[in-house]
Amino acid sequence: MNLGLDDAERAFQIDVREFIDAHWPEGAREVGGAMAHPPGRRSVAEQHWYDALCARGWSVPNWPVAHGGTGWTPTQHYIWDRETTRAECPVMSAFGARMLAPVIYAWGSTAQQAKFLPPIREARVQWCQGYSEPGAGSDLASLRTRAVRDGDHYVVNGAKTWTTEAHVADWMFCLVRTNTTTERRQQGISFLLIDMASPGIEVHPILLLGDQHSVNSVTLTDVRVPVANLIGEENHGWTYAKGLLTHERTGIAGIATSQVRLGKLKQMAACEQDGALAEDAVFQRKLQEVEIELMALEMTELRTLATVQEGGAPGPESSILKIKGTELRQRIADLQIEALGYYGLPYPDDLLLGNEGPVGPDGALDSLRRMLYGRAASILGGSNEIQKNIIAKAVLGF
Numbered sequence: 001m002n003l004g005l006d007d008a009e010r011a012f013q014i015d016v017r018e019f020i021d022a023h024w025p026e027g028a029r030e031v032g033g034a035m036a037h038p039p040g041r042r043s044v045a046e047q048h049w050y051d052a053l054c055a056r057g058w059s060v061p062n063w064p065v066a067h068g069g070t071g072w073t074p075t076q077h078y079i080w081d082r083e084t085t086r087a088e089c090p091v092m093s094a095f096g097a098r099m100l101a102p103v104i105y106a107w108g109s110t111a112q113q114a115k116f117l118p119p120i121r122e123a124r125v126q127w128c129q130g131y132s133e134p135g136a137g138s139d140l141a142s143l144r145t146r147a148v149r150d151g152d153h154y155v156v157n158g159a160k161t162w163t164t165e166a167h168v169a170d171w172m173f174c175l176v177r178t179n180t181t182t183e184r185r186q187q188g189i190s191f192l193l194i195d196m197a198s199p200g201i202e203v204h205p206i207l208l209l210g211d212q213h214s215v216n217s218v219t220l221t222d223v224r225v226p227v228a229n230l231i232g233e234e235n236h237g238w239t240y241a242k243g244l245l246t247h248e249r250t251g252i253a254g255i256a257t258s259q260v261r262l263g264k265l266k267q268m269a270a271c272e273q274d275g276a277l278a279e280d281a282v283f284q285r286k287l288q289e290v291e292i293e294l295m296a297l298e299m300t301e302l303r304t305l306a307t308v309q310e311g312g313a314p315g316p317e318s319s320i321l322k323i324k325g326t327e328l329r330q331r332i333a334d335l336q337i338e339a340l341g342y343y344g345l346p347y348p349d350d351l352l353l354g355n356e357g358p359v360g361p362d363g364a365l366d367s368l369r370r371m372l373y374g375r376a377a378s379i380l381g382g383s384n385e386i387q388k389n390i391i392a393k394a395v396l397g398f
């Protein structure tokens with residue numbers, strides 16, 4: 001695989017850098033990059049960034065051109081990802097743009113594509129994912145939220161849990177059971193789009209250690225959902241749900257973000273503890289091991305990207321990306337805390353009260369939050385143990 005850039009690609013890189021400098025200047029980066037406001041709420045600078053992306057036609061580069069994608073080559077995507085991550089540009093919520101949209105353009109009706117894709121592309125609507133339930137996480141097919149047909153509507157009753165950003169979401173894509181008598185549990189599931197403003201929906205926060213409130217439980221009581229909001233065929237939702245998960249897992253790997261965090265870790269190791277870590281062979285070895293593994297994972301990511309660009313979908317290899325990507329994220333976050341030494345100790349008051357610091361050296365509180373929240377990365381999107389089962393079956397053929 002040739003990773004050198006040709007003249008056209010270098011010109012594209014310059015174009016991207018100029019665009020970022022114009023619309024996401026240094027001043028905005030300090031605020032946006034450090035998790036400075038609660039998840040799901042946008043600063044003025046972030047909104048300006050999304051508006052500029054839409055105006056340029058770059059808001060959803062991965063989508064098919066027919067629906068507003070850019071038609072970039074894999075290398076252009078690679079350049080875009082690296083440059084925007086390096087500059088800590090805001091990232092459009094994955095729920096709409098990366099997870100739901102591929103389901104809608106693959107299986108949604110023309111009317112659904114016309115209604116739901118433009119607001120996602122223009123970052124005007126916030127989605128959340130209603131898959132997990134109490135008692136249905138890894139074993140998702142055992143979900144019990146029930147949807148019963150009543151004329152032109154479904155009446156939905158049940159409970160979802162761990163629903164990220166439900167408290168700020170306008171819509172939820174939701175798995176519901178529409179048939180309770182099928183031989184296989186997967187066969188009776190449907191994929192519904194539910195307006196979060198519908199009567200009968202209640203959202204309750206679940207507070208996590210080090211988090212500023214991102215996850216929730218959601219109860220649905222006699223919620224009426226138009227049949228027009230059913231994606232594809234009734235009882236066939238499992239197929240669409242699985243397709244969505246491969247896109248979700250590829251995104252969770254977060255390789256470009258890990259590269260940025262690794263750069264910050266190196267800076268920390270050089271400055272903190274009076275520079276002692278620069279001479280510490282054990283610490284340096286841990287750092288280099290992570291760097292090598294990250295480079296290897298990047299090659300796997302590029303192969304997946306090439307498959308997608310050639311019209312394929314990310315397959316079971318997205319599980320490999322998810323496992324290694326989240327493990328590396330956690331190791332980098334742990335090493336940052338190790339590098340911070342004394343300042344890596346928890347600050348319960350600051351975490352609970354949502355204070356922004358400054359506490360300890362620059363970025364210490366942010367590192368601590370990332371380390372704590374990062375524990376969830378190997379659970380969400382399907383736990384890493386489940387990903388290993390998928391690799392065993394779908395890749396190794398056991």
Ligand SMILES: Cc1cc2nc3c(=O)[nH]c(=O)nc-3n(C[C@H](O)[C@H](O)[C@H](O)COP(=O)(O)OP(=O)(O)OC[C@H]3O[C@@H](n4cnc5c(N)ncnc54)[C@H](O)[C@@H]3O)c2cc1C
Binds near residue numbers: 131139161381386
């Ligand atoms: C921060 C966070 C955000 C989330 N956001 C969302 C969201 O927005 N929407 C949504 O729908 N869900 C969300 N989830 C839920 C997430 O998808 C589930 O937590 C995950 O699928 C695991 O399910 P569970 O929590 O029920 O654990 P369980 O399924 O009960 O698993 C418990 C443990 O047993 C292991 N295990 C279970 N079955 C097997 C097996 N067959 N083989 C080997 N090991 C096994 C698991 O790996 C895990 O370690 C979120 C979770 C977290 C933590």
